[in-house]
Amino acid sequence: MSTLEIAPRNQDSARPALHTGISLAITVALFYALCTLVWLAAPGPFLEFMNSLFHGMNFSPLLRSASFSWGSFLEALLVMSVWSFFAGTFFGWVRQRLGA
Incomplete structure (x- = not known):
């Protein structure tokens, strides 16, 4: 006779995917x-660097005369962190499904 064993489902199977999402969100933030900080410290050299980084595209027209806003900074930080959390979690989930 043979015995049939059912492997217990690992309740922690979602944890690696969540850890990947959290890691990516923290990294992006x-x-x-x-x-x-670099932009605030040296906007001119930073703009020149961005122009050369993107093969000579000129980002100067995108500059506006508005001063730095903590609200805008925190909003962008939150949106990018949440988005990267979901993207990282999805990546971790797909990676698990592929058996990596």
Whole structure:
């Protein structure tokens, strides 16, 4: 006779996917904050760097005379963090399904 064993479902199977999402969200938030600090510290050189980074595209017309706004910064930080959390969680979920 053979025995049939049913492997118990691992309740923690979603954890690696969530950890991937959280890691990506934290990384995006930190790098966005760093990018903002560099922009505030040296807007001219930063703009020149961005122009050369994107193969000579001129980002100067995108400049506006509005001053820095903490509200806008926090809004963008939140939106990018939430989006990257979902993207990272989905990536982790797909990675698990592919058996990586």
